[in-house]
Amino acid sequence: MTCEELRRHIHEGLDDGSMGTLPELVSSHLATCCACRDFKDDLESLSHALRALPRVPLPPEALDAVWRETLHARPVGFAAPAGFWRLAAAASFVAALSTATLYFVFAPAPPPGPTAVELARASAQAEMVFGYTARALAATRDATTDRVLASRVAPAVRSATASQPSRRP
Amino acid sequence: MNPFRTTAFALLLILGVATTARAETTVATSGGYVDETMFRALVDDNQDVVEVNLDGAILQALAKNGSSEHDTPNTKDLFAKLTSIHAVIGTVKGPAEGALELVQKTDKKLRAAGWQRVTRISDATSTISVLTHTVADKVDGLVVLIFDSKDKELVFANLAGEIDVTQLGEIGERLNVPGLDQVPGSR
Numbered sequence: 001m002t003c004e005e006l007r008r009h010i011h012e013g014l015d016d017g018s019m020g021t022l023p024e025l026v027s028s029h030l031a032t033c034c035a036c037r038d039f040k041d042d043l044e045s046l047s048h049a050l051r052a053l054p055r056v057p058l059p060p061e062a063l064d065a066v067w068r069e070t071l072h073a074r075p076v077g078f079a080a081p082a083g084f085w086r087l088a089a090a091a092s093f094v095a096a097l098s099t100a101t102l103y104f105v106f107a108p109a110p111p112p113g114p115t116a117v118e119l120a121r122a123s124a125q126a127e128m129v130f131g132y133t134a135r136a137l138a139a140t141r142d143a144t145t146d147r148v149l150a151s152r153v154a155p156a157v158r159s160a161t162a163s164q165p166s167r168r169p
Numbered sequence: 170m171n172p173f174r175t176t177a178f179a180l181l182l183i184l185g186v187a188t189t190a191r192a193e194t195t196v197a198t199s200g201g202y203v204d205e206t207m208f209r210a211l212v213d214d215n216q217d218v219v220e221v222n223l224d225g226a227i228l229q230a231l232a233k234n235g236s237s238e239h240d241t242p243n244t245k246d247l248f249a250k251l252t253s254i255h256a257v258i259g260t261v262k263g264p265a266e267g268a269l270e271l272v273q274k275t276d277k278k279l280r281a282a283g284w285q286r287v288t289r290i291s292d293a294t295s296t297i298s299v300l301t302h303t304v305a306d307k308v309d310g311l312v313v314l315i316f317d318s319k320d321k322e323l324v325f326a327n328l329a330g331e332i333d334v335t336q337l338g339e340i341g342e343r344l345n346v347p348g349l350d351q352v353p354g355s356r
Contacts, residue, residue: 114230123231125221126248129256129326130340136299136313137338140288 001029003036010040014047201302201310201329203279205255208325211268212259221256221326228254228330244340251330258324265318272296272316272323279312294319301334308332 006029013019022030030037114122212218223231232249261268276298280286287299295317302310311332315324328337 114227118227119230119234122223122227125219125256126223126228126231126254128219128258129221129254129328130247130337132256132258132315132324132326133299133311133313133328134338134340136288136297136315137334139290139297140299143288143290 001025003029003033006030006033006036007039010036010043014043019044200304201308201327201332202253202255203310203312203327205257205325205327207271207275208257208323211261211263211271212257212323213262215262216260218259219256220258221254223254225252228252243336247333247336247340250332251328253329254327255329256324256326258326259322261316261321261323265316265321268316268321268323269296269318272298272314275314276300284310284312301332308334311337 006026009022009026010019013022030040209220228248228251232245273296276286276289279300284300284302287301288297289299290297296314298312298314300312300314301308302312309329309331311326311328311334313324313326316322
């Protein structure tokens with residue numbers, strides 16, 4: 001048994017109160033190792049001294065304070081080194097650049113707009129329709145004018161003409 | 170024979186006939202748009218036919234770019250506000266009376282659908298009808314129907330979208346499209 005293993009046995013024995021029933025190997029090591037014996041004696045003295053202290057109840061405020069601190073405690077953030085952020089920024093830039101390049105290379109082409117020929121044809125067709133429409137509107141205007149002339153102006157002109165003396169000799 | 174069954178059959182028959190008759194004479198309209206299919210079916214394909222179907226994308230392109238020497242800010246503005254231009258111009262294949270009847274029926278149906286007749290000029294051989302559709306005091310549709318029973322030439326034109334009729338008339342007269350002098354009623 002090594003000194004380290006023995007000291008672990010001593011810690012466990014003090015914690016669970018089984019120091020009186022230590023294994024044979026531990027007892028034989030203690031009998032031959034002066035340092036471990038001193039270690040055991042020191043720990044036993046400390047343990048007895050602590051147990052001998054008077055018990056003081058924990059004040060309720062202290063318990064509340066502990067709960068508050070526990071509940072409000074924030075997890076410790078990831079403390080990244082300065083170089084990490086530079087690397088992350090560079091990686092993000094490269095990823096964005098790659099995505100943009102792939103998009104421009106493989107994205108479907110936008111639907112082509114009308115060609116100049118199609119525009120010219122459409123313009124001519126539209127002009128023809130505008131022309132017909134304008135003619136129909138002009139016919140409307142002329143018909144309206146004719147009606148006004150016939151119903152209002154013409155009688156007035158007729159009466160004015162009738163009232164004027166003839167200039168014929 | 171079961172009288173109930175006979176009555177039900179008769180009612181169904183009447184309903185079916187009425188629906189069919191109505192479907193035959195209904196003019197399909199949506200806002201300022203009027204379906205030109207009826208007139209297209211009437212025109213003789215063996216003779217010269219002009220069919221115009223210009224919709225949003227091409228009209229917006231014309232408004233943005235223009236394409237002829239006639240294009241002015243006013244013309245581009247007119248194109249920008251139009252949503253469609255449809256027209257059928259040709260010679261009717263049946264008897265002139267049939268086409269004239271369709272023109273008159275369309276005129277009547279459009280008025281029943283809320284269109285306002287601006288004009289209807291009829292003489293012995295020709296008929297010109299101009300109708301507009303208005304929403305909130307703005308013209309959003311215009312239909313021109315011209316039929317000359319002598320030449321059997323039929324013109325159906327429909328402009329949909331916001332239309333300034335005065336601006337349209339000015340632009341149309343300035344364009345001086347060849348052959349329009351022969352349009353009935355024009356001087």
